[in-house]
Every structure is written in C-alpha cells, then in structure tokens.
Amino acid sequence: MQTLLTRNVPALDETHGPDSHEAELRALMAMASHDLKSPLASVSAHVQMLHEDYSTALGDGFRQDIAAIERGLRRMNQLAQDLLDYARADHTLELAPRALREIVGEALTEHVAGPNKVLVTQSGEWPTVVADAGLLRHVLDNLIGNAIKYAPADTTPEIEIEAHTLADGTVRVEVADRGVGIPAADRPRIFDAFHRCANTGGRPGTGLGLAICRRIVERHGGHIGVNDNPGGGSRFWFTLPKLV
Numbered sequence: 001m002q003t004l005l006t007r008n009v010p011a012l013d014e015t016h017g018p019d020s021h022e023a024e025l026r027a028l029m030a031m032a033s034h035d036l037k038s039p040l041a042s043v044s045a046h047v048q049m050l051h052e053d054y055s056t057a058l059g060d061g062f063r064q065d066i067a068a069i070e071r072g073l074r075r076m077n078q079l080a081q082d083l084l085d086y087a088r089a090d091h092t093l094e095l096a097p098r099a100l101r102e103i104v105g106e107a108l109t110e111h112v113a114g115p116n117k118v119l120v121t122q123s124g125e126w127p128t129v130v131a132d133a134g135l136l137r138h139v140l141d142n143l144i145g146n147a148i149k150y151a152p153a154d155t156t157p158e159i160e161i162e163a164h165t166l167a168d169g170t171v172r173v174e175v176a177d178r179g180v181g182i183p184a185a186d187r188p189r190i191f192d193a194f195h196r197c198a199n200t201g202g203r204p205g206t207g208l209g210l211a212i213c214r215r216i217v218e219r220h221g222g223h224i225g226v227n228d229n230p231g232g233g234s235r236f237w238f239t240l241p242k243l244v
C-alpha cells in the first residue's frame with residue numbers, strides 16, 4: 001500500500017489568494033479546453049464520414065481539402081489537450097514515495113514501443129522520490145517525447161536518461177538527446193508558455209509542454225533547465241528535493 005504524504009507546496013490559487021486573476025484564468029482555461037474537446041470530436045467524426053462517402057466521387061481536390069481540415073483539427077485537439085494539461089498541473093499534489101526507475105520505465109515503454117526505432121541508454125542509481133506520480137510521469141513524457149520529436153529527420157533518435165542523488169539529498173534527473181539543439185537566442189524563453197524555437201523545422205507543437213514541465217517541477221519544490229549536450233543536442237535536467 002502506498003503512503004500519501006503532503007508537502008507544503010501550495011497550488012497557484014492558494015499562493016496568490018482568492019482574488020488571483022491568474023488562478024481564475026487557469027480555471028477558465030481548464031473549462032474551455034475541456035468543453036472544446038467534445039465539439040472537436042464531433043467535427044472530426046463528420047469530416048471522416050465526408051471523407052468516406054465522397055472522396056472517390058469528388059476526387060483529388062476534395063481529398064486535399066479534407067486532409068487540410070484534418071491537419072487543422074489535429075492541431076486544435078493538441079492545443080485543447082495541452083491547455084487542459086497546463087491547468088491540471090495546478091491540481092492538489094498527491095505525493096507518495098515512488099521508484100523513479102518505474103516511472104521512467106512507464107514513460108519509455110509508451111514512447112519507444114511501436115515501429116519507430118529509438119536508442120535509449122539509462123544510467124545512474126535510480127533513487128526513490130516523493131512525487132505526484134501522474135504529474136512526474138507527465139514531465140518525463142514531455143522530455144522523452146521532445147527528444148524523439150526534435151531528432152534530425154531521417155536519423156534514429158538517441159536518448160540518454162540519468163538519475164543521481166546529489167550530496168544534499170536532492171535528486172537530479174537528466175534527459176539528453178542528439179537532436180537539433182536549442183538556439184542560444186531561444187534559451188531564456190524555452191520554458192515560457194507558447195514559446196517555440198526558430199529551428200522547429202515544421203514539427204508540430206503548441207509550445208506548452210515545457211511550461212507544463214516547469215510548473216510541475218516547481219510545485220514539487222524543484223528546478224528545471226537545459227544545457228547543450230556535449231557532442232550535439234540538448235541535455236534537459238530537473239531536480240526534486242530530498243526525500244523526507
């Protein structure tokens with residue numbers, strides 16, 4: 001059985017008081033993004049029906065228009081999901097001791113399974129952390145997902161994941177890749193909501209993933225950052241405070 005612990009890291013609405021405009025905006029955003037999902041699903045289903053019923057009769061022009069609508073719908077769905085995740089990062093933390101290796105393993109299984117090959121190296125000593133497992137998994141999902149997404153086209157993505165306990169008991173996790181890297185000019189804003197770097201090269205995205213990661217890590221009392229990976233690519237890292 002898992003023990004639920006509490007750490008005194010308040011949600012945003014508690015830190016800024018009941019009048020906080022930001023807390024209200026986040027709640028509104030959660031509601032709006034949640035409510036958008038159902039009409040989006042309905043539009044997607046109808047577009048799919050149009051595709052099935054008329055593509056053969058109406059030919060290439062029609063198929064291209066449908067494909068463009070479907071791409072737009074996928075972007076809208078992703079944005080609605082990311083906005084929902086952004087708001088969820090403020091939920092009350094459910095803290096419990098969890099083996100970091102298990103959470104990393106779950107995240108890797110999801111990203112590495114399937115037809116696309118990914119080279120993964122794991123090292124370190126994999127401590128137990130006190131964390132909200134669902135939210136921590138979200139951070140790892142984002143960092144691993146980005147390491148794969150931002151690999152140069154036509155290469156096998158390489159990911160190196162490392163976890164250590166520092167001398168003061170802080171746990172440090174690093175997710176490194178051989179991807180396109182973060183341009184120096186973008187670095188100061190990389191964890192800001194909606195910021196996308198100049199070198200995304202048309203890869204899909206909303207610029208919300210790293211902002212969500214920062215919020216989750218900071219609510220756990222940790223820090224997050226990125227360095228160049230010696231030899232090419234990026235080395236994202238985050239810390240979690242000492243297990244108490």
Ligand code: ADP
Nearest residue numbers: 146147150179181196197205206207208209210
């Ligand atoms: P998204 O990937 O949806 O655009 P994120 O918030 O996850 O949003 O990332 C913000 C930006 O940081 C991305 O648009 C991309 O330019 C850059 N980025 C994130 N992770 C990586 C990475 N591993 N390698 C290179 N660039 C990255």
